[in-house]
Amino acid sequence: MGEKYDQLVAHLSEIEDLDRAGSILGWDQQVNMPPGGAMARARQLSTLAKLSHEMFTDDKTAKLLDDAERETDGMPYDSNEASLIRVVKEDYAERTRLPAAYVAEFTRVTAEAHEVWVHARANNDFAHFRPTLERIVDLVIQAAEYLGYKDHPYDALINRFERGMTTARVKEIFDGHKPRLVSLISAVTEHAERVSDAVLHQDYNADQQRAFGLDMVKRFGYDMQRGQQSVSVHPFCTTFSRDDVRITTRFDSKWLNPALFGMMHEAGHAMYEQGVGAFLEGTPLAGGTSLGVHESQSRMWENIVGRSRGFWMWAFPFLKQYFPTQLEGVDAESFYKAINKVERSFIRVEADEATYNLHIMVRFELETGVVSGKIEVADLAREWNDRFESYLGVVPPSDALGVLQDVHWSSGLMGYFPTYALGNLLSVQYYNRALKDHPSIPDEIAQGKFDTLLHWLNENIHQYGRKFTSDELTRRVTGESIQSNDFIAYLEGKFGDIYGL
């Protein structure tokens, strides 16, 4: 490439190295760090973030982008060069629109908010969190103004996590499947007794859970030569390079689900990052293109594969070798049903496939409401509970199990939640497309073969990293934009079968 383009890549690559160093420090903080290390670590992370921010938002970046753009003029839209410049110009615009004073204030307020939220949740006291949340909502609205939007301030927020997505489009997608979801769940819960998940709640040795889970995700294709698994309180996936993508797991020795499906979930994220084209390594195009597409990968492996009948027809005998006592007399079919039991639970992170998106819709409606001023922060608890009753037929018995359950708002993260639901929709759209190309995939899964699916994902999604937006990618892969038909049809088919509706 040209001289300026190479200079741009070298400059961005140093910034990328600082960011990845920050990821390593963050991972260590949650996995290894002794309690005493916290204060210095916060300072080190803040210095890395500050230097990275200064280097990226420096005029030098804008100048190099302009020079490199002229140099690469006429290169195809999907070339690495044109894509890098296009994506980074948008990153640059986004990062430079927020004034330093605003960022400092936002950082200060959200840092303090965390403790306030922890205290409020522990004491089940939304009123304690309210003034802080009001301040955060003000700041979030300011951010939207700085960032700019066309129709709705929330557009600016969701755009940070799902570039190009709009509030109107999310609303359309959510409204498009909410009634069918509500009626599916209503039908299922009328026959709740048809599925028992008691088998999952027994003593399950954590080391054995880990061994089985690792065996499964390695078979999925999570490359442990370029990956690693550790224990942390909150499970996550983190990337230090495409050749060092790590997952963490939380083990519950009385419940099989969190670690097993958590490992599949995080491995789905990890395989995306491991599959990014080597030619993008070290550039800002390495990594997943949006939170929604990322979630589509984790949910595909966790749910569409990992909670499928075919998978367990094959995998259950292996699991039984790990836990012969606990699973004595249990057959694969009843185990399959147990892991797919639908419940009107209060906590999002424990929600099953069928109810999950309703949890998100509640949050989306409240977030757009407070950002547009249609809902007062003071009314959030009531608004939350009303919606919960209307969509799921139950009312959270406490704010800790309701409006206070998520950490996101205390961190100032608004516009983030919808991506979880979008990921669920995309997972089915992508999977259905993979089935059209390779109808043998379900049979292969039922034989413990996952490479056709993984290679299809590598080829059609992973390799592109951030070159295409979520919508560009989805159109390239499936021929259409995100929609909810595939998802709701998948759910109705799966749970209609399980519950004999």
Added chain:
Amino acid sequence: MGEKYDQLVAHLSEIEDLDRAGSILGWDQQVNMPPGGAMARARQLSTLAKLSHEMFTDDKTAKLLDDAERETDGMPYDSNEASLIRVVKEDYAERTRLPAAYVAEFTRVTAEAHEVWVHARANNDFAHFRPTLERIVDLVIQAAEYLGYKDHPYDALINRFERGMTTARVKEIFDGHKPRLVSLISAVTEHAERVSDAVLHQDYNADQQRAFGLDMVKRFGYDMQRGQQSVSVHPFCTTFSRDDVRITTRFDSKWLNPALFGMMHEAGHAMYEQGVGAFLEGTPLAGGTSLGVHESQSRMWENIVGRSRGFWMWAFPFLKQYFPTQLEGVDAESFYKAINKVERSFIRVEADEATYNLHIMVRFELETGVVSGKIEVADLAREWNDRFESYLGVVPPSDALGVLQDVHWSSGLMGYFPTYALGNLLSVQYYNRALKDHPSIPDEIAQGKFDTLLHWLNENIHQYGRKFTSDELTRRVTGESIQSNDFIAYLEGKFGDIYGL
């Protein structure tokens, strides 16, 4: 403090954060990193080092140092402010004397040299390493010229690890105890049969070794709320802040020594770093003042405490609980002798207390020889073996067990080895001083109490971090400079007793 001084500290603190981030990445590289992560990690480490170097050697640092110096004019020599400026001015001079082109060439040559050395050692082929080592020696001599020296180019090299130390002084110290060491070892080996260490070479379960070793170093005072222990191929201690100082250990399931005394050794380093004054945290004064003083701490806990009769009179019953079968019929006294068996071994890192400094003297004489041009690189193997025969009475059977054994030269580290021996001397000088202040220390050790010794070290050595040079510190603590009398007397007493000389 004044405005400029605060600006200086803030500037240096950011650089320190980058360096500590590099330490975290380096630790992870050796402890957790999957094989695939190597290439990106090298790039990330190099970026952190480059940015840190650029920020530190920037004119801004010199300007802030000058301004802050004027601002703090008249403050006492041992004040934090005067010390910071004095020490950092010397750091700055040292770091800015090497031209960037030189550093780049040095980095390139030594990076390539590692593989050459590994290959040469594996094939026992010094000739293969020779041209590379010649190039490295040229570069090391160039460094000495850039750095500057008064009498001997080697002064410039040793000064990087032991500020203020000179070649003449090291020679004087080494020559001062070499004859007595040689004759002690000669006398001991005439009665080699009086001590057997067979008990140490049995099956020792690594988890049990770890549990016992951790129990011991925690009792020494290694604070695990501010520390952590992991496994790595080469044991080391690394500091992310005074409140997060980690050690690593290598376990040999057939040999008790490496992990047990390795943990004591690294914990000695770690307690030094944990003991640095909180007021120095985040500044360039946090950390040990020199490699020699650092080694004095590790060797004190490993040898003077950990290989003492008193310690094992107390600790042996505990060890026996961990390994009842292996230690059946063994008493504390014979165990104490076993761990102190003197052997004319070829490998420095396995050498006992008595022979260790002779290994260092061989290296010192060869390094000063090649740097001053009195010894040719081509003759190093022969020169090595001649000295070995003369000092230890044995000739290495191969270059792999001789001149090729250490990684240091391939990394361009010359001037480093003497600090190991200086550390041994200082450990006894400091310990003797502690005994004068607290004659009860040996009795306390024999009861498993270590806090009097640790607090004395905290008070007299640790808290000062890098405020004083090795010599300044040693004079403050002991009233005299480094000398070898205490050390050789300690050895003659201890091994004369063990071997009944």
